[in-house]
Amino acid sequence: MIAQIRSLFRPALLSDRAFGSPTDRRRRRVLIFTAIATAVLAALPRVVLGASDGFRIGIIGTGRIGGALAALWAKAGHELLISSRHPDDLKPLAARLGSNVRVGTPREAAAFGDVVLIAVPYGALPQVGRDYAGLMARKVVLETGNPRPERDGPMATPALNRGTGVASAEYLPGVRLVRAFTSVPYLALRSEAHRSGERVGVPLAADDRDALAVAARLVEDAGFEPVPVGGLARARDFDVGSPVFGRALTARELRQALGVAR
Template sequence: MRIALIGTGNVGRALARAWAAVGHEVVLGSRDPEARKDVGAELGLPLATVRAAAERADVVVNATPGAESVALLRAAGADVLDGKVLVDIAVGFTMEPHGFVLTHPEESLGEEIQRAFPSARVVKTLSTMDSTAMAPPPELARNSTVFLSGDDADAKAVTRSLLTDLGWPESSQLDLGPIRSARGQEHFAHLFIAVAEALGTHTFTIRVVTEGSGGAEKK
């Protein structure tokens, strides 16, 4: 599968390594490819403008800073994103004097992206964990839950396959429903920060346990 990873930060690099390692054709998209050519060299992967990366891709992955995501995706062009699976991982936030503040307190970035690009097929996932846990070792993946939100069933099926390729078994994948449920994934960021501070690490995951299930419940 041809995957365009828009964003060259920790998330983009972690996912690029993992998907390329299992045989996907990965290209990194950047607003300034020349300035980020060291990342392409580090990963041994091609680097292109946001539009050029998205044009040839089957799947576009938004791994950009959430407060800037819509503007950066506009650089790809709505015409390029039409009909494509657009996997959104970002959470928009700013660091104010009084602490961490979400930029989408009343909705979700996933919803904003779907509204901005109505013909794209947006799926929200992997936004409840740090980049260091997105391609987890098998034991961690089996005992964790990764969520999906989106309105398009076929786009979710593609995303499920990509999650499996990262190491997430089907049993750990939980479909939360339509894109509006992305609010729950993104607003979890407040609890994520608190847990990270309590543990002294960002490398952890969460697990949904139901009565009598002993593990993540799959829908």
């Protein structure tokens, strides 16, 4: 980052050698460096810069998985906007979770979050993408859905055949996608969080390294151990029908089953 900033203001440094006293030139260089550094840092995603603080998380679909994670992340100190097709039904949950949780529409959740969790039936994902991908552009998006032909119809089979990570990326263009919380049963999200001893592992797949780091932090905040598997193409290794799907394995067991290093 420092090298990038220096390369930006080097032409200005060269041009100021023709005039002014040494003191004036030093002062001018400090001002140039400060201005460009501020501009570069401002352009970085807020979620990366704020990694030591709580995130603003919008949740689209606050059902079994979304509701369980909302409770865990609220307890960890993150600011949440939870949403569903019937937001008024979520007001009692928000009241239980505390003052850092509010209720809104899916559109408001997509706009609110530095990070967005999408926890909807997979058949609804194409519509979510059409409606909200623009609001989520360049944001870190954790997506949890699993295609099931008996529920989601004809679109589920080709998504499974291609691999859900690849399919989801097509439905959500422009976001920094992470497949996360897809294989651990929702009941385990409630019962196994922050357990003593070896923690349950949550496999993660993403093509964006910074997005993967954010997702890993949120897995830890929820009380589990992140297990990065690779890019989105490798998300198929923990899709429906894989040996690890639907099981609350420890991180060690999960790494062994998926053949990934610690």
